[in-house]
Amino acid sequence: MLDTGVPVLLARVGNYPLHHGSLGVVRTVGRLGVPVHAVVEDRFTPVALSRHLTSAIVWRTTGREEPERLADGLLSLGRRIGTRCVAVPTDDEAAIVLAEHADRLKECFLIPPAPPGLPRLLACKASLHRICAEAGVPSPSSRAPESRDELVDAGRELGYPLVLKNLAPFSRLRTPAVSGTTTVVPTERALLARFPGAVPPPVLVQEYIPRQQAEDWITHLYCGAGGVPLVLFTGLKLRSWPPYAGMTARAVALRNAELAVLAERLCRRTGYSGLADLDWRYDRRDGQYKLVDFNPRAGAQFRLFENAHGVDVVRAMHLDLTGRAVPDGEQAEGRVFVAGQLDFASAGAWLRRERRLPSDLPHVRPTERAWLAWDDPVPAAAEAMRFTGRVTWRLLRPEHPGRAARA
Template structure:
C-alpha cells in the first residue's frame, strides 16, 4: 500500500531555540518531502544540515533563543505562513514550539493546521512537576519527584528520595532562560554535590527525581500521533539500546519492538487528558517493581521518530499530515525490528559503553541499521554538513578555556 499525502498542503518545520545538529528536523523534511509535499523550515543559518536537504522547498533563517516574548514568536511564525501562501501543517521539533502553537492557535490557525489540543495541555505535560501529578491522576506510573522552591526544600527532597538522585530542568522556556542543569539529565551522587551545584539562595526551576539504577532498568520510548480526544492514529513502541550522554541523553541506537503494555499506558494517558498531536514519551522499566515509569512527555515530534513505521509506511508525521488534511490514516501494525542509528552519537555511546562495561556492545556488530539519522544516498549534503559542524563543535569544546555555565536569559 502506497501512502498518498495531499501535496497541495505544505509543511512548516517549526523550531524555537538553537540546535542546528538536530536529526529529527531532517527526518521530517525527508519523510514528507519524498512524497511530494512542499516542506519549509525554520533554520538557525543557511548552512545548518537540514537547510541543505534536496527535499526542502524553502528555508526561513530565524535564529531564536526562547527568551523572546511569545507574541513576538507568534508574529514570526505568522509572517512565514503568509509568505508561504497556503495553510501549512506545522510540525514542532521542540517543546517550546509545540506550546506556542497550542497557546496561540487562535491566531496561528490563519496560516497553519494545528491539532485540536486544549491550549494549556502541552505546557502541563512538558513540565516535569505537573506531568508527575497528571500521571498520578491517570494511574500511569512515574518516578517519585519533587520540585523544590527553596534551598531547604531542595535538601529535604534529596534526603527523602535518597542518593544518587536525578536533576532535570523543570519546564520548557525556563530550561532556556534559567537552566538548572546542562543537557537533559544530571545524576547527583551526594548531598554535598547537590549543594555545590546550588550554593546560595533559591535554586532555579529544577526537578529532583528518584534514581532508578541502570542495572535494574530498561529505557523504552513511545512515539505517537493522537487525533481529537486523545485517540491514537499512530502509536509505536521501541527499546533504547544506547544513548548519548550515556544512560541519560538522546537516543543513539534503538530498535522498534511492539510492547502492548506500554502502548496501553500511553493511550490511557492521552485519552484521559484529551491530548491531540505528536508526542515523544520516554519510559524506564524498573525491574525492582516490574513497572514502566513515564520519565518525560514531549508534546512534539521526537528526534528518532523515523525508527517507527507501520506496515503501510506510515510514521507519526505522515499520520499527522493525513489526519489534519482530512484523509484516513490507514490501520496497520507496527513494522517490528527496525533499527535507528544516530551517526556520531552512536559511535560516542559505543566508546562510553566500552569504557563502562569493559566490552563492546553486542548490537554494534550484529544489528544492522534500518534507518540512519543523517546518511542517505538520495540526500547526501546534510550528512556532510553535519560531519563538518560536529567535528568543529567537538574541537572548539576541547580547545576553549573553561567557562562558567550559561546563566540563561537576562
C-alpha cells in the same frame, strides 16, 4: 498518499542546528512530494541543504522571547509562505506556542485540536508527575523544590543518588538548572554545591533508578481529536548519549502491549491531540514502566517507526489534518535507528564502562540512519563538518583563566 497541495512548516524555537529529527521531518514528507519549509539557524545547516527542502527560512530565536512574540513571528512566516501549512514542531517550546496561540495561528497553519494549555502541562516535569498520578500511569517519585530547605528535604526524602532535570520548557533555556537533559548527583553535599543560592532555579528532583535495574523504552504516537491514537509505536533504547540519560543513539522498534496501553490511557484521559515522544524507564525492582518525559512534538528518532503502510507519526499528522484517513496497520518490527556520531560516542562509553563491545554492534544493521541517506547525501557531509569543527574548537580553545587557577 499525502495531499501535496498542503505544505509543511518545520517550526523550531532555539538554537540547535545539528538536530537529526528536523531532517527526518523534511525527508519523510518531502520524499512524497509535499513542499517543506523549515525554520533554520543559517543557510548552511544540514536541514537547509537537504534536496527535499523547498525553502529554508532563517529565523534566529533563543527561547527567551515572550511566547506572544514567537507567535507573531510564526504568523509572519505563514503569511510569507502564502499557503496554509501543517505546522510540525520539533521542540517543546514551539509546540506550546502553536497550542496556546492556535486561535490566531490557524489563519496560516493546520494545528491539532489539543486543549491549549495541555502541552505546557505535559512538558513540565512537575505537572506531568501529577497528571500521571491522576491517570493511573506510573512515574518516578519527584519533587519541585522552591527553596534551599525544600531542596534538602527532597534529597533526604528521595535518597541519593538523585536525578536533576530542568523543570519546564522555556525555563530550561532562560534559567537552566542543569546542562543537557539529566544530571545525577551522588550526595547532599554535591547537591548544595550545585545550588548555593537561597532559591534554586526551576529544577526537578527525581528518584534515581539504577541502570543495572532498568531498561529505557520510548513511545511515539500521533493522536487525533479527543486523545485517540491514530498511530502508536513502542521501541527499546539500546544506547543513548550521554550514556544512560541523553538522546537516543541506537534503538530498535519492538511491540510492547503494556506500554502501548499506558500511553493510550494517558492521552485519552487528558484529551491530548498531536505528536508526542514519551520516554519510559522500566524498573525491574517493582516491574513497572515509569513515564520519565512527555514531549508534545516530533521526537528526534521518530523515523525508527512505521506501520505496515509506511506511515510514521509525521505522515499520520499530515493525513489527519488534511482530512484524509490514516491507514491502520501493525508496527513494523525490528527496525533499527542509529544517530551517527552519537552512536559511536555511546558505543565508546559502553566499552569503557562495561569492558566489552555492545552486543548489538556485530549483528544489527541500521534500518534508518539519522544523517546518511543515499538520495540526500549533502546533509550528512554538512553535519560531519560542523560536528568536527565543534569538537575541534572545544579542544583547542584557550583555557579559562579561572579554570586554570582552580586546577
